[in-house]
Amino acid sequence: MERIWTKSFIQMTLSMLMLFMGFYLLLPTLPLFIKEIGGNEAQIGAAAGAFTITAVLFRPLVGGLLDRYGRRPFMLGGFLVFILSMYLYDWVGGLLSLFALRVLHGASWAFTTTAVSTSVTDVIPESRRGEGMGWFGMAMTLAMATGPMLGVWMLDNGSFHALFLAATGLSVVAFLLVAPVRIPFQPKKAGGKIEMFDKSVLPVTVCLFFLAVAYGGITTFLPLFSESIQVNPGTFFLVYAISLTLVRPIAGKLSDRIGERYVIVPALIVTILSLVILSFAGGLLSVMIAAVLYGIGFGAAQPALQVLNLRLVPPHKKGVANASFMTAFDLGIGLGAIILGWVSQLMGYSVLFAVCAASVAVSVLLFIIMQSLKSGKQKQAG
Template identity: 60%
Template sequence: MERLWTGAFIRMTVGMLFLFTSFYVLLPTLPLFVKQLGGSTAQVGLTTGTFMLAAVALRPVTGGLLDRFGRRPFLMWGLALFVLAMCLYNWAGAILVLLGLRILHGMSWAVSTTAIFTAITDIIPPARRGEGMGWFSTAMTLAMAVGPLLGIWLKDSLSYHALFLCAACLSAAALLLMLGVRMPFAPQVRTGKMELFEPSVLPIAAAVFLINIAYGSITAFVPLFAGSIKVNSGTFFLVYAATLLLSRPVAGKLSDKRGEAFVIVPSLVITASALVLLGFSTGLFGMLSAAVLYGIGFGAAQPALQAAAIRLARPERKGVANASFLTATDLGIGMGAILLGGVSQYAGYPTLFIISAVLVACSLLVFILLGKRSLGRKETQPLVQYK
């Protein structure tokens, strides 16, 4: 069996941890920074939305370019632009300037993360793709647990200047770690037309879109729901992150041995069950039980779905396939926070989480009827060129 824990894989994974930590330090602190600049609640939402829209707009183009010109130039320039954007936050003294910076930051995020996810699928041996993606995803999980806590501490104990400087240093460390990694690349045969979407992954992208609408409701409304029932939301996310760390590597190995569908189907059932339980929770025990179930279900489903998308795509179309997958993720999270906000306002949080569970059930249905049928073992062409 081919080695998974190569120097390239380790450096990419640790670099991913640094990059996502720098991203997550802004998650709880940027809204407070907007308020400090005199922004309204609507402008807080706008700063989040512009980042997401910029990322969604650029991902498909990035995917097509990755398949034509290789991963390295986009990974390096994307990360360099990301570091620059982090540094520029210290000079954002007005809301309009901040909105422009968020667009730049979102563009750099789209280019760098699409290139990173594509490069790592090239580096991981095909026979261990599920396991590799499971371990690689734990970097994001750790960042999700550490980043917000670090961000709040830096803001409260030091200053926003220290916060943005730390985020810039973390992203610069990610750039330095990935700088010398050799990235295998099989160039796409040029036909004169650059494809922006991979049709073969459409069933997977549709399933991913639906489960991430539900995930958007978790990230946006669990803190508010927890406060309404007198529970610390940080405890929910800490338990959720810890469960993710345990579930993803195990689920990855299972998907390699038994196939992605063997992991995805029960994982989506568990995810839907977690959301139902969350909707009926009235205290700490219910919320923590839901956090454990959600960590197991969503934590196992996400990397297995990505491994399935890569296996369905042609080897020379991995960039577009990853871009399609990540675009579905971004759109789902963004729309979940926006669309389900009205549900929470008029029908309450329990109804919101029940609707989220129904969306996960629809994702399961889409996968069983369309995605599962499409999956089949494919031989991967050897990658011989490096860029």
């Protein structure tokens, strides 16, 4: 059996852990920093939007560049700008400079995350790609579970200066881990236009978009909902992270052995069930059950969709496929948070989570239709 745990894979996974840890240090603390320099709630939202929109706009271009010119120059260049961005937060004195920095930071985020996520697929054996991506994704899960808590703790016991230096330091460690890695991908010869999209990945990315809408609802509004029913929001995210961490490698092995489609549909159905339970939740027990199920469902579906997405394109288009996948995820989270904010304000949290469940139901229906159409074409061709 081909090895997953090579030196290159370990270094890239640890690099992603450090990169995301630095990112998540700022996620719950940056709104407080914006208020300290004179911003309001609308400007906090605009700062988050500037980052996300910039990343979404750059990702397709990054994917095409990775496939044309190779992964390494854009990965290392993205890391250096990311480190600079983290450091410059300590020098921000007003809102105008902050918004300019958020644009720079969003662009560097698009380059680093797309490049590393694509590069790691080059070092994972194709026969074990599902398992490998499951383990790789755990780095982001661990960062998501611990980074925000660490960021709040650092701010409570220190200052923004110490927080920004810590985030910068983690980014430097991430760069040092990934810099020596040799990536086997060989760029194709220059010629013609740079491709930024491949229509073959559209069905999977549309399915992911609707799954990400629900994810945006969970990450944005679950803390507020939990407080409204007197449950510690950290409980949901801790249980969710543990559940997701346990299921990822198992789901990855299953997708390699029996095929991604046989993992994706049950996983999406479990995700719907978790959101339905959450819409009726009134206390700690129901929130914890929903967290376990959401961790299982989302933790199995997301990496399986990513592996299937990569299988739909030839090897020289993996950069484009990964960029499209991450763009769909970012768009789903961003638009989901905006749309579900209106739903929450007009109809409350129960309806919000019901809408999240409906969004995932659309995802699973689209996936089933996509697979049926594909099977029909294969039979006609045969």
